[in-house]
Every structure is written in C-alpha cells, then in structure tokens.
Amino acid sequence: DTAVSQTPKYLVTQMGNDKSIKCEQNLGHDTMYWYKQDSKKFLKIMFSYNNKELIINETVPNRFSPKSPDKAHLNLHINSLELGDSAVYFCASSSSGSPLHFGNGTRLTVT
Amino acid sequence: AQSVTQPDIHITVSEGASLELRCNYSYGATPYLFWYVQSPGQGLQLLLKYFSGDTLVQGIKGFEAEFKRSQSSFNLRKPSVHWSDAAEYFCAVADNNNDMRFGAGTRLTVKP
Numbered sequence: 070d071t072a073v074s075q076t077p078k079y080l081v082t083q084m085g086n087d088k089s090i091k092c093e094q095n096l097g098h099d100t101m102y103w104y105k106q107d108s109k110k111f112l113k114i115m116f117s118y119n120n121k122e123l124i125i126n127e128t129v130p131n132r133f134s135p136k137s138p139d140k141a142h143l144n145l146h147i148n149s150l151e152l153g154d155s156a157v158y159f160c161a162s163s164s165s166g167s168p169l170h171f172g173n174g175t176r177l178t179v180t
Numbered sequence: 181a182q183s184v185t186q187p188d189i190h191i192t193v194s195e196g197a198s199l200e201l202r203c204n205y206s207y208g209a210t211p212y213l214f215w216y217v218q219s220p221g222q223g224l225q226l227l228l229k230y231f232s233g234d235t236l237v238q239g240i241k242g243f244e245a246e247f248k249r250s251q252s253s254f255n256l257r258k259p260s261v262h263w264s265d266a267a268e269y270f271c272a273v274a275d276n277n278n279d280m281r282f283g284a285g286t287r288l289t290v291k292p
Binding site: 110165 | 212214216218222223224225226229231268270277278279280281282284285287
C-alpha cells in the first residue's frame with residue numbers, strides 16, 4: 070500500500086489555466102506538507118498543515134491555495150498557472166518527532 | 181530559521197571507493213538531522229536520521245552519518261560505493277515543529 074500518494078503523476082497544461090494536485094496519506098500522520106522542486110533539484114517548502122490547520126506558509130504567490138479537508142488529505146490548487154510554476158511538487162507527511170514521508174511527486178509542465 | 185548547506189553540487193567516485201558527502205546546518209537548538217536519497221524520477225527516500233543520543237547513526241543501504249555539534253556538520257559516509265548508489269542526496273534539518281529545510285543536494289555519479 071502506498072503511504073503517501075499524489076495524483077496526477079504528470080500534469081501538462083497551458084498558461085492561465087487552473088489545476089489541482091491531490092495528496093493522501095494512510096500513515097495516520099497529523100502533519101502534511103507541500104514542497105516544490107525546481108529544475109535545479111532545489112527543494113523548497115511551500116505549506117504545512119497540522120490537523121487541518123495551516124502551520125507553515127512560506128512566501129508563495131496567493132495563486133497557490135492548499136486545502137485540507139481532513140488530516141489525511143492535503144490538496145494544492147493553483148490558479149492562473151504561469152511558466153515559472155513548472156516544477157515537481159512533492160507532498161509529504163509526518164508526525165511529531167518523525168521523519169517526513171514523501172510521495173512520488175507530480176511533474177507539472179506549463180506551456 | 182534553520183538552514184542547510186551542502187557544499188558539493190556534484191561528486192564522482194569509482195565503484196568500490198569510499199564516499200563522504202558533506203552537510204553543514206544552521207540552527208540555534210539541538211537539530212533533527214536527516215539524509216534523503218532521490219533516484220531519477222522518484223520521490224525522496226529516508227536514508228537515516230539523527231534525533232539524539234549516539235552521534236554516529238547507521239542507515240539503510242550501508243550508509244552512516246556522524247553528527248558533530250562543534251562543526252555543525254552531519255556528513256554522510258559509505259565505505260564502498262555501488263553503481264546503484266548513483267542518485268541525488270539531500271541533507272535536511274528540522275526544528276521541534278517538524279519544519280524541515282533541505283540543502284541544495286549533491287549529485288553522486290559512480291564510475292565503473
């Protein structure tokens with residue numbers, strides 16, 4: 070069973086569109102995250118939620134809106150996509166004092 | 181906020197040779213430290229972690245790392261590298277709230 074699963078794995082879309090990436094974890098963790106990995110492999114935290122409450126909100130354009138319907142899910146909605154949004158987006162989860170478990174990533178390509 | 185520096189962007193070693201990947205962190209309190217590995221097109225897999233206690237930690241795939249508080253370092257080592265170890269390696273530091281920050285990564289190439 071996949072511990073942290075993200076869908077879709079690949080997403081190709083045009084500039085200006087709105088898209089969502091979904092993430093689910095079955096580990097019983099209470100914290101979930103979104104990271105962005107750029108073309109140079111740099112991993113940057115975007116958001117984290119603990120029990121559906123926003124904990125970390127880095128300097129991310131407000132076109133990006135995370136939504137956590139319950140503590141097992143953290144979705145990422147992106148409005149008005151731009152070329153610079155092209156990256157791999159990773160979802161992760163953890164509990165206090167434990168390492169992060171990552172999903173396999175969603176490769177977003179904006180054309 | 182905490183931060184991590186991985187000084188080496190790319191390292192090439194011969195198969196069977198020893199390996200050391202450098203990691204320096206910045207954090208005011210006792211850090212939680214991690215090494216992750218990422219194969220091409222894959223997610224991140226945890227190699228090992230340090231929370232407290234013995235400063236030499238053993239991980240999967242024959243890797244180990246040593247926490248040196250005086251040097252703010254957490255270098256990753258392996259005595260004998262295998263071709264399958266070629267990947268991107270990330271050092272990370274987390275605070276008490278599990279806010280985890282990553283280094284820029286070190287790409288490991290293994291020569292036959």
